[in-house]
Amino acid sequence: MKAYGWPFLLLAMVAAAGCKPTPPVNGHIVPEAGLTKGQLIQSDSNRMANLEIRDNLNALYLLMDKLYQRNPSEWKKGAASREAAEAHVRHAVDNHLPLPGLQERDTKAVQLAFDAAFKGDRVGTLIYGLGDMLLTAHGGKRNLYLLDGLDAQRVYNAARNLEIAAWLLAQRKAANGQPLLLSNAMAGDVQNLSFERLFGSMIGRTDLVAEFTAEKYRRSVIDYGQSFFGGQFLQFLPVGEISSAASSL
Template identity: 65%
Template structure:
């Protein structure tokens, strides 16, 4: 038994060396053409975020950023639209839409219509307002609504997998309608992707696809959170020094059995 402490120290030393070797094995991959994985700085709020919260927060942040890229591209391809909003410039029209989404306020001129109602209005052939601003506002408000009306989730907040999944399908439907729906003159309601003899411009489809992929991943992750909780519980025991059986009897039953 005298050699047991020495053996224990050797085991701990081996474990530490293995961890160091494992860390050194995962060296950052060099950037290609200047493109690297975006990293977020540590903030105080991250200490009160669960893993599902953190993933959902990154998803809604990046989806809104992608949505604003879509707004900029749509306004540039359809410059007549921002002028219908009453703004003095495209930048001011975009700022108004962003503010309405991020402050959870109705967009002026829509009579209080939000999320899917605003999306439906934007793609109505009889609508005479700013289709781009209305559509982007509706999409953004719909995404935030699917996440419980918040752009930042914490430990007390949950993610409804079905709502997030439905949001992904709404983005998918929007992409299809944007490409297919035409006005009375036979022209697209909004010019987006371009397929012509001069070339192919599918950047809108790519951005929509990115949003759909992110949202679907969060929906699937949220759907299996309870199974993952059980797995994580077992893994926490496997990582300890001893495994322990968990009681299945009531305390009174266990006491009588001991007598």
């Protein structure tokens, strides 16, 4: 190998070392979805919104399970088991359908869940209302594709609605002073804030998608300008192959 080749080899080795992924700690790794045919007709913003709604619904269903465990009297109002009650709600949310036996949808269902006079399943009504609200903010779809648009203000409003629901869950009480739904709890000097963490994760994801969507069109103009000026004025055009081809004529 020529002497001047060693610096380039050294740089390549350093670059390869820099690309080495960070090892997971205690088995925690970044979740990564497999490639599907649908992703081929999804933009970056589509994919980001799809991951957001997927993870938010999963967090919502985890919240439902935790609430049912803390409030078993709620699922007993209309189901044979906690699992049956959860499946009932999930089916309605996943398919963006009305919840059988409930006339309200979206935020009206959330309001009903915190109505002191409501006699139905508060947990199921709350989770259904929040899930229906999130899907409505995403145009009623769990998966967006290239021809689908997203209203940034609706998504932003959904994040604010999640904040309101989290506050109501922690603060709304019945006439006897007891919480309408048990959630966060004290275990000695340790406070269980898992419910707030779930809401926080949903709010953060929703806010990020709202801001990204609002910036999407401005970024598309900037990206076009960067590619245009970069391609026209900042980058040299290749001449090696052209020269070789010309010399062979």
